[in-house]
Amino acid sequence: MSSTDIVGPQALPELQAKVERIIAEARRQGATASEVSVSVEQGLSTSVRQREVETVEFNRDEGFGITLYxxxxxxxxxTSASGDAAIQETVAAALAIARHASEDEAAGLADAALMARELPELDLYHPWAITPERAIELALDCEAHAFDTDTRIRNADGTSVSTHQGCRVYGNSHGFVGGYASTRHSLSCVMIAEADGQMQRDYWYDVNRQGELLGAPAYIGRRAAERAVSRLGARPVPTCEVPVLFAAELATGLFSHFLAAVSGGNLYRKSSFLEGALGERLFPEWLTLDERPHIPRAMASASFDGDGLATYAKPFVANGELVSYVLGTYSGRKLGMPSTANAGGVHNLFVSHGEEDQKALLKRMGRGLLVTELMGQGLNLVTGDYSRGAGGYWVENGEIQFPVQEVTIxxxxxxxxxQIVAVGSDLELRSNIRTGSVLIEKMTVAGS
Structure with a gap:
């Protein structure tokens, strides 16, 4: 695809005009207020397996979400149709639903005075001029390096290259209309190692706004193979209570659970173990969690939220204390609090960290479990109880001893x-949550 495709910044004026026409049609049909989201995207995905091309897929999607009051x-x-007749029918359908809905005192647009006034340029659009043939070549090269890494790599479970670009526009009857174009490119590799009758599977990947900045195929292939081979010989360990170190790519999940627990929807439904925790010290005093939504080219940057409010930098946890919930307009009204401009989620959460990398944290841990894989969805958000199937490596005297599987933490x-002891300097940069490896003082590891 080239930068001349019609889902780039040049598509924004037309999409904004469509939003304005839908809002006008809603007003004509009797809506007292309206908001409209339009997204259009297209992409190319290719995958190879066992040195053979498996899939080449092009996609293009357009959708209109219309909410009326x-x-x-x-x-x-x-609707996915943009013709006048389809829009009129969709507006009529939304109004028919509204007529049968119960009144909700929290329903409605955010206050007009709170609409975003200036939208900073975040440099999110970087189309990758890659042909299907070149994408296949990169994927085959990545897989070939994985196979060449170790003779115990006997099989592949898929290597893929993808490139996507799109536009999103949101507008409402207060007169706010905002939009932006963005791109997302990725390269991933999944390999299978086999020895002594045991098979182990692992992966590695990279994602970036700019395709040219993705990790080299050789590196990603080798990393996926090395991770798979390192898991050979995995076994359970006896049940014990020990320190646990979450690798950075999994530590993001711990903080995503936190965000879910302090999100307005779960709080007003009374389905969170952190209901009423505002002002409490939940983390060690040295730890801070803050949102930075305006980082150029970051994967989760945004200049406005799902209600049209300007996003802004702010802490959710400062010196270990919960200082803010995650609120949109509706959930804020339900809780009697102002929106934090987080309708639709948090944009670029940063976790404060020290100077120790993962190897140094293993030394600090001494004896325990390094977790590199999690399975299942064992979290009760109402109580905070956490139980997940896990895999990783057993550590003694600060050194990895052997791979571990079939345990529960x-x-x-x-x-x-x-009980977070430290956050490492090995930051995970591919996620909305930027954290290093997280060392927890003790957890129950249930094994054989």
């Missing part, structure tokens, strides 16, 4: 947050 009653409908998130 009749006073305090709300109705929503969506368990604890309670309140205790786990409070």
């Amino acid at each position: 009749l006073g305090q009653r709300k109705g929503s409908a969506s 368990a604890g309670n998130l309140r205790d786990m947050f409070r």
